[in-house]
Amino acid sequence: MAHDLNSRLTYPNTPSNINYLYDPALNKGTAFTREERDALGLWGLLPPGINTMSEQVLRAMGNYRRKTSDLEKYIFLAALQDRNQTLYYRVLADYLEEMMPIIYTPTVGLACQEYVHIFRRPKGIFVSSRNKGKFSRILKNWPNKDVRVIVITDGERILGLGDLGVAGMGIPVGKLSLYTACAGIHPSWCLPVTIDVGTNNVKLQNDPLYFGMRHDRIRGEAYDSLIEEFIMAVQDNFHHTLIQFEDFGNINAFRLLGRYRNRVCTFNDDIQGTASVALAGMYAAMRMIGGKLVDQKILFLGAGEAGTGIGDLIVKAMMDEGLSQEEARERCWFTDSKGLIVKSRQKLAAHKVPYAHEFEYQADFLDAVKALKPTAVVGVSGQAKAFSQPVLEEMARCNERPLVFALSNPTANAECTALEAYAWTDGRAVFASGSPFEPVNLRGVTYEPGQGNNAYIFPGVGLGVIASRAKHVTDEMFMTASRVLAGEVSQEDFERGSIYPPLVKIREVSIKIAAAVAEVAFDQGLAGVPRPDDLRDFIQSHVYEPNYQSYV
Numbered sequence: 001m002a003h004d005l006n007s008r009l010t011y012p013n014t015p016s017n018i019n020y021l022y023d024p025a026l027n028k029g030t031a032f033t034r035e036e037r038d039a040l041g042l043w044g045l046l047p048p049g050i051n052t053m054s055e056q057v058l059r060a061m062g063n064y065r066r067k068t069s070d071l072e073k074y075i076f077l078a079a080l081q082d083r084n085q086t087l088y089y090r091v092l093a094d095y096l097e098e099m100m101p102i103i104y105t106p107t108v109g110l111a112c113q114e115y116v117h118i119f120r121r122p123k124g125i126f127v128s129s130r131n132k133g134k135f136s137r138i139l140k141n142w143p144n145k146d147v148r149v150i151v152i153t154d155g156e157r158i159l160g161l162g163d164l165g166v167a168g169m170g171i172p173v174g175k176l177s178l179y180t181a182c183a184g185i186h187p188s189w190c191l192p193v194t195i196d197v198g199t200n201n202v203k204l205q206n207d208p209l210y211f212g213m214r215h216d217r218i219r220g221e222a223y224d225s226l227i228e229e230f231i232m233a234v235q236d237n238f239h240h241t242l243i244q245f246e247d248f249g250n251i252n253a254f255r256l257l258g259r260y261r262n263r264v265c266t267f268n269d270d271i272q273g274t275a276s277v278a279l280a281g282m283y284a285a286m287r288m289i290g291g292k293l294v295d296q297k298i299l300f301l302g303a304g305e306a307g308t309g310i311g312d313l314i315v316k317a318m319m320d321e322g323l324s325q326e327e328a329r330e331r332c333w334f335t336d337s338k339g340l341i342v343k344s345r346q347k348l349a350a351h352k353v354p355y356a357h358e359f360e361y362q363a364d365f366l367d368a369v370k371a372l373k374p375t376a377v378v379g380v381s382g383q384a385k386a387f388s389q390p391v392l393e394e395m396a397r398c399n400e401r402p403l404v405f406a407l408s409n410p411t412a413n414a415e416c417t418a419l420e421a422y423a424w425t426d427g428r429a430v431f432a433s434g435s436p437f438e439p440v441n442l443r444g445v446t447y448e449p450g451q452g453n454n455a456y457i458f459p460g461v462g463l464g465v466i467a468s469r470a471k472h473v474t475d476e477m478f479m480t481a482s483r484v485l486a487g488e489v490s491q492e493d494f495e496r497g498s499i500y501p502p503l504v505k506i507r508e509v510s511i512k513i514a515a516a517v518a519e520v521a522f523d524q525g526l527a528g529v530p531r532p533d534d535l536r537d538f539i540q541s542h543v544y545e546p547n548y549q550s551y552v
């Protein structure tokens, strides 16, 4: 079956000779064999010599490393994806650690900010307020009919960078590259989507090169009906398609998740994927330093999607360990832009209410840390440097091993750097960040903290859901993914200061997560296929390897 998948021709019609060179899904460049050149009429359209894929990788890497800025590297890889998809995924698979910070956070953030300036070719599908009533027809314009996973954004909250309108498209594109690179989801199954409902970013609206809708963001019923139309258009056109919501604003994200999670196959990565990777970090930290999850007192900086998502999943995990919901919630505390969330605060958004405890209000984060003495601080605010020296020193004063998760993205938005986390806690912090940091050397000790990024979660969860054809994506699937991920962290990882496995293992880990998630789908009666005898084999049979197919 694996062979079938990897040798499958994805072209809908019979391609002409030139399509073999210009369709990125078909192109092999100088690697077309003699026999293929004979059969497809390619002689003369290529230099006469024939390269192996390894030689092509060598050339691509030479060109990649010649680029002197990260943005240029991003543009190079985007162009490689546009011309030779197989080689692009080969290079990603072979050099994932090196390329992850380019195709993903932090550089993808910069690429979105510069999107309308660096734009070459469109990737994915754009629907906008202009196309209202025609979404289903627009999806028919997409050449691949077997779409299994969509990542959609409306560009309102791109990483910690805010409203980037249609320029948010870089995010679905990047996430789906990771679906293929990390979990071997076939590229032809992947569809990035941006729904352009306008932007409130005045700078973009006034940029002469901006090519999104220049009106303010549509809100209320008009907005909801565009989303509804899109969700229905997906059901009309494709079967069993997972829809991942990405980087929507808080004002919409929770409501949409609530509305669709039991109707279609969907999840919100910023709420649920981030929650799952953070919970995995907590589980791994408990293995590393001893202690129990239920004994933690967690203070979140930021009460948006990530914060609430993490809080809710941690509460479930604590309930698994015997606490009541009430008791579990009492171990999670939140601050937002107005300070500590407590009972006496007026007009709290619905998702914050369960965490409004009886306590003295604190306007300032440092004061909240001093008053509460948390065992963990989790930064999900997008506010660079909010874990200041006094905050981290206070954490180190009341904890032998304070947990410090600076999860905001990209790197420049992290609540503290790795160096700050170690330097201001005498090297005792258990640190994780959403975006990558270089290893830190402090007084002769080297720390290589892990990346607590949802990239460890969504590709594997997605593969498990796609393979099992699960009807819905459940919290149990994310909790299972957290346990599997935490279990993959080795003693060696702990010794270098990491509570996540190294990125080189991400493919192997994603496949384990996928098998465990599929198991949950079968156990919960949500699967759309019969339970296979060997789950591992079954998952493996859905995994794409970036090798050239033979055309003769």
Ligand SMILES: O=C([O-])CC(=O)C(=O)O
Pocket (backbone or CB within 6 Å): 105, 158, 159, 160, 247, 269, 270, 408, 409, 434, 453, 454
């Ligand atoms: O994309 C990432 O690196 C993680 C994420 O979902 C976000 O920050 O919005």
Ligand SMILES: [Mg+2]
Pocket (backbone or CB within 6 Å): 159, 246, 247, 269, 270
């Ligand atoms: Mg996101």
